[in-house]
Amino acid sequence: MNGFTYHEPTTWPAAQDLIAREPDATMLAGGTAFTLLLRQGLIRPTTVVSLRRISGANRILADSHGGLWIGAMATHSTVVRSPEVRRNWPEFADAAATVATLRIRNQATIGGSVAHADPASDVPVMLAALDAQVIVRKPNAAPRVPIDQLFIDTFTTSLAPGEFIESIQIAGRGPNTRAVYLKYTPRSVDDYATVSVAARAEVEEGRLRAPRIFLGAVGGRPMRAMSVEAALGDGTEARAFADAAALVRSDIDPIDDVRGSAEYKREMARVFVERALRTLVA
Amino acid sequence: MIEGDAATSAPAGARTSTDVFATPERRVEGHGKVTGAADFAADIKRDGMLHVAFVGSPYPHALVRRVDVSGARTAPGVRAVLAGADVRPARFGRRLQDWPVLAWDRVRFIGDRVAAVAADTLEHAEAAAALVDVEYEEQPAIFDAEAALADGAPVLHPDAADYAVVARRGEQVKRSPVPHPNLQGHEVHEHGDVAGGFAKAARIFEHTFRVPPVHQAYIEPRAALVWIEGDVTHVVSTNKAPFSLREQMAQTLDLPAESIVVHTPHVGGDFGGKGLSLDEHALVFLARATKQPVRSLLRYADELQISNTRHGAVIHLRTGIDRDGRITAHESRVIFDGGAYAAGKPVNSLMPGDAMLTLAGYHVPAARVEASAVYTNHLPAGHDRAPGQPQNSFAAESHIDLIARELGIDPLDFRERNAIRAGQIDIHGDQWHASEVPRVLATLRREAKWDAPLASSHPSSAQGRGRGVALGVRHVGRGKTSMELTLGPDGSVEVKTGAPDQGGGAHTMIQRVVARELDLGPERVRIEQLDTATSPVDPGVGGSRVTPVHGNAALDGARKIKAALAEGRAAPITVTGTAEQQQHMYGAYAYAIEVELDRETGAFKITDATLVADVGTVINPVAVRGQLEGGFAFGLGQAAMEELVIDDGRVVTANLGDYKIPTIGDVPKLRLVLITDAPGPGPFGAKSVGELANAAITGAVANAVANAGARVYSLPITAEKVFAELHQGHSPA
């Protein structure tokens, strides 16, 4: 482990100035991924900018339309406990609660999870299904990026050097909006997903409209189940779910690893997509 | 006497209502551990201490052509760099010394060490290690234990004839000849009329099972610190058997044993793995070269990649059954993957201790058992909680269940019918003089409500249910030791022992045995652990030995103090308590498990679990419960999730995120029923429990899952394997 210069700015503009001066700086949020990368020698930072002292960076706010504004430094535990999240998007709190153990959730941030872009992570998949927008800080601008466009590949986002995540926004829901996050961890309750499914749709009288389905751990990024969404069309009834779910095979690209073979993950993607759809209309 | 969950233990022969054994124990070392005051090996530091990094082989099998350490020697902060040529011919091992301290001519697994660096900081040492330039010539590697025994298989240890065998209690031992050069150990046992037994069988059943290597997953990684003072080499080690380490190092380094002093602080978990020490030997060479103290800490990633794992195994079983459903003959062939070195095995057979126990707790009138431990280019295998049993028990208890179900006999009935009874002989051909096996099974039937119908699931539902049973036995340990007891003028007692406490509660057990015999409060008995220079010789912790052997030595000492007082002697009184326990005896236990199976995914959940265990007199009630519940959780990991995945010699599961062990959320509630009135050879009728209950759980889970619809013949029983069984044709097997 080599030494590095360490900064703890206290405001976003200060952080931005620092990062503009040191475009190679590595950002540090909760440090759960950072520390592992460092210890395994996968990163050798010379400058580290910690975001932990930036005031207000971990805040969660609700807007008047039932939407949420989640500061990048909000931890998974903060999300799980937040009354605003519980009121507006309890399903998002449920997804955050599936991450690891309390010790990790108390430390790991939402911004860190998104920026880390591990395709087996939970929160990014759910945020994708909820059409979240990422507020990116870059010199002289703060663009909003649809989260689906942020994820490129395993551990790779569209953020350029010097850009960082300030917050994440989720728009409010309609009266008939349903959402669900299912995480399948057959080895242990504390594990990364073998496969996970986040789904959202408008549901009326048992019929499902405008579905958005993303899967985790079955490709280099949260994988959108386009074929399933297309087959479901508008106003699909539950008896068509199994056939639609079976199409997920062609939407994903899993690999063999210790959490299952690629083939098993394809089978489980089908099972859990169908279960997610059934949960939406239940 | 049978004790259920709520009962507190009142041991057999309790004399008074205020018996010390009846009170839950307070651990001797508990306060130090919970306050952080207790020292573990990594906490011990010396002035001027150097830090060590090793260079490991990237190849599973290669000849070492050239090691160039010149770049590393001149790197900043570096004090010494050694390669194989500097330590040759030093090899280490617990019995057979076949593991080079640093390889000089050949590497046999990925991570096998070829050079070591001592430097002012770990960062310096690691940076320098990266500069060591090694030229290898790759050789064909063996990853399959059965293939290692083929004619013409590459011979991994051409110099085996030169290997030393560590003397046993001063006596030279010779290695038994093996029929193939890639065998570490090989034994055949036969008793009774095997051919005749199979000839008179009404049915013969044959099955093959596979068990992967797993890691002990203790919480404390290995640490070592070595310094030399005059002629004396001091070694601080995580080792649980300091005197054995002293003998091994004496052999490796060609030093008199008395010139080595092993200090063992608290050991943070062992589970069989902490009998082997790795770094200590190279540290001695580095300490000599630098004239400074040197220390090393193993990272957990290295623990998983280079330390001694449990042996993976392939187990072939064949059993004949007569018309009455009784075993007539049994034949088995067990092949253990011993990895690159046999160094991790302390027993003369050079196999896991219970390598030959391919049916446990049954009457076996005739048997032929053949077991082998084989050299491969995997990381070395060694000992792990009840060595040999988890592999054999999974196979045997699955096999017994398959037979029972095939014969249409209830699996518990079938076990009761074949359970060993007093006067009958077991798989080793040994006669049992007493057996608690039938009572354990009868108790299980009642406590687990075995005869009540399973809550059935809706036929169209995705959920299936199943119930499984498994039987196990474990020997009560044998061996001898001594310790010194002093009765002080204030009436308190001090016990000096060389036995470390690896977390099992050995010191507390000693304290309570002495307290009970002398009618003292336990707090008036102090335990002091000495190093190997000052302690009486001690065999260390292992082999289910501590309570029956160390406990009896403590009792002997206490009795000697009593006798001295009776003779009118006044304190201080110092005596030596000794014990030798050679009685062959077993503790028995059985599990009943219920599972709920998700047929769409293959995932299962344990919904009910009962363990009946024959434990003898309970000395430490909290520790007995902890060992049994811990053994259950430990075995559950191996039943359902643990596997050290090795791909072309490389450990894939090299961190505890990929190598999963159970968290508390994965462990279901266990109904624990103790049988305490069948006395064992330990003090006051105690037996051993540390390795009693971790093996058979795998079979019980396999049998429950089979009962729910899917028989899996290999560990771990993953959802994916269950799914493949349920949906054969759909899914790759």
Ligand SMILES: Cc1cc2nc3c(=O)[nH]c(=O)nc-3n(C[C@H](O)[C@H](O)[C@H](O)COP(=O)(O)OP(=O)(O)OC[C@H]3O[C@@H](n4cnc5c(N)ncnc54)[C@H](O)[C@@H]3O)c2cc1C
């Ligand atoms: C034992 C363990 C178990 C885990 N299990 C799970 C699990 O089950 N499910 C799951 O989803 N995840 C799991 N994780 C991963 C965990 O969720 C991530 O490590 C965490 O969310 C990362 O957040 P952090 O705040 O710790 O980020 P850090 O480790 O501080 O940073 C991670 C990366 O993101 C960058 N970064 C951080 N913040 C920003 C920002 N605001 N803008 C731009 N870049 C930034 C950093 O530079 C770094 O590259 C687990 C992690 C551990 C250690």
